[in-house]
Amino acid sequence: MSFSVGEHLKLTLFGQSHAPAVGGIIDGLPAGELIDLNGAQSFLDRRSPGKSPLSTARKEFDISQILSGLTDGKTCGAPLAFVISNGDTRPGDYDKFRVQPRPSHADFPALLKYGDAHDMRGGGFFSARLTAPLCFAGAVAMQILARRGVTVGAHIAAIAGVDDDHFDLVNLTKEQAETPSQHDFPVINPTQGNAMKSAILTAKTDGDSVGGVIECAVLGLPTGIGSPIFDGLESAIAKLVLSIPAVKGIEFGAGFTIAGMRGSEANDVYSAPKGNKLRSKSNHNGGILGGLSTGMPIIFRAAFKPTPSIAKAQETWNITNGQIESLVVSGRHDPCVVPRAVPCVEAAAAIAVLDAMLCA
Numbered sequence: 001m002s003f004s005v006g007e008h009l010k011l012t013l014f015g016q017s018h019a020p021a022v023g024g025i026i027d028g029l030p031a032g033e034l035i036d037l038n039g040a041q042s043f044l045d046r047r048s049p050g051k052s053p054l055s056t057a058r059k060e061f062d063i064s065q066i067l068s069g070l071t072d073g074k075t076c077g078a079p080l081a082f083v084i085s086n087g088d089t090r091p092g093d094y095d096k097f098r099v100q101p102r103p104s105h106a107d108f109p110a111l112l113k114y115g116d117a118h119d120m121r122g123g124g125f126f127s128a129r130l131t132a133p134l135c136f137a138g139a140v141a142m143q144i145l146a147r148r149g150v151t152v153g154a155h156i157a158a159i160a161g162v163d164d165d166h167f168d169l170v171n172l173t174k175e176q177a178e179t180p181s182q183h184d185f186p187v188i189n190p191t192q193g194n195a196m197k198s199a200i201l202t203a204k205t206d207g208d209s210v211g212g213v214i215e216c217a218v219l220g221l222p223t224g225i226g227s228p229i230f231d232g233l234e235s236a237i238a239k240l241v242l243s244i245p246a247v248k249g250i251e252f253g254a255g256f257t258i259a260g261m262r263g264s265e266a267n268d269v270y271s272a273p274k275g276n277k278l279r280s281k282s283n284h285n286g287g288i289l290g291g292l293s294t295g296m297p298i299i300f301r302a303a304f305k306p307t308p309s310i311a312k313a314q315e316t317w318n319i320t321n322g323q324i325e326s327l328v329v330s331g332r333h334d335p336c337v338v339p340r341a342v343p344c345v346e347a348a349a350a351i352a353v354l355d356a357m358l359c360a
């Protein structure tokens with residue numbers, strides 16, 4: 001069931017980029033939860049493009065329409081079903097990729113798997129358009145988590161090799177986690193943010209694209225949320241985050257650098273617990289041990305590749321004549337997907353964490 005995820009909280013996404021709509025069904029929400037639809041809309045707006053030269057010029061007005069699952073603004077126990085209409089589509093921009101698949105996009109493997117049935121328009125269901133319903137579901141999850149004292153917040157940790165400051169693995173506060181996402185360009189250090197913006201615009205002028213890293217924190221989880229082995233909290237978060245188009249890696253806590261440490265350096269030595277949460281002096285494990293939350297901040301980073309669709313000429317294989325040919329991708333594409341992907345990462349984390357909490 002590749003369009004569905006979750007154990008207790010089951011999320012199904014549907015739609016394609018150029019279908020009438022994308023949408024989702026969230027089953028398993030606790031009844032009686034007030035959902036602030038204006039708040040969810042503001043969250044969705046953070047993902048929408050067309051607001052600056054840093055993103056695609058496509059205008060996606062992501063207005064969500066609720067079909068079922070709410071009574072008087074509260075969850076009623078039925079699946080919450082919603083749709084978000086698609087607009088500003090240009091299907092003609094994608095015709096040639098049936099013959100000349102874009103390197104690094106899903107075109108080629110999808111054409112081999114689905115043949116003529118593949119919906120190429122806008123990337124079909126491989127399009128990041130499906131992150132709109134992901135974000136709506138994430139906004140709902142974040143509101144429910146907030147009432148349980150759990151905060152999710154992310155920022156752009158790097159773009160094109162320009163680094164932002166990092167979240168403090170041990171002492172990150174709720175305010176520090178939430179502040180970056182209140183800005184149009186969600187970074188901790190605005191000077192670094194300006195350097196990132198310049199790098200995006202330079203790549204765009206070159207007909208090229210850049211990638212980057214998003215760092216995300218989950219605060220307030222008690223110790224012991226999650227399950228061992230296959231349903232571990234790391235696995236659950238990683239599954240949702242890796243499902244976001246263009247994500248190619250995820251690391252928790254010290255991540256790959258932990259591999260170079262000695263045990264005496266890597267081990268998170270305990271200090272006195274605070275209430276129902278363990279405390280440790282360091283947090284190289286990123287708040288998860290054995291698939292269970294430790295009570296320390298959960299902090300992870302997701303690596304995003306550069307946008308595949310670039311205006312610069314590249315070689316590709318012509319499926320019809322078998323020749324290697326030059327491909328220039330026209331159309332309207334993000335020169336860097338990272339700024340728009342920040343709410344997507346928060347949404348993915350929130351959905352995974354709420355599911356784990358409801359399973360506990």
Ligand SMILES: Cc1cc2nc3c(=O)[nH]c(=O)nc-3n(C[C@H](O)[C@H](O)[C@H](O)COP(=O)(O)O)c2cc1C
Nearest residue numbers: 105106126128245246247308309333334337340341
């Ligand atoms: C918010 C967001 C916006 C994106 N915008 C574009 C885009 O404009 N053009 C493009 O080629 N890819 C874009 N992508 C990435 C592709 O959807 C993705 O690379 C492609 O579906 C292949 O999937 P994969 O990279 O995960 O293997 C975007 C991704 C995200 C998360």
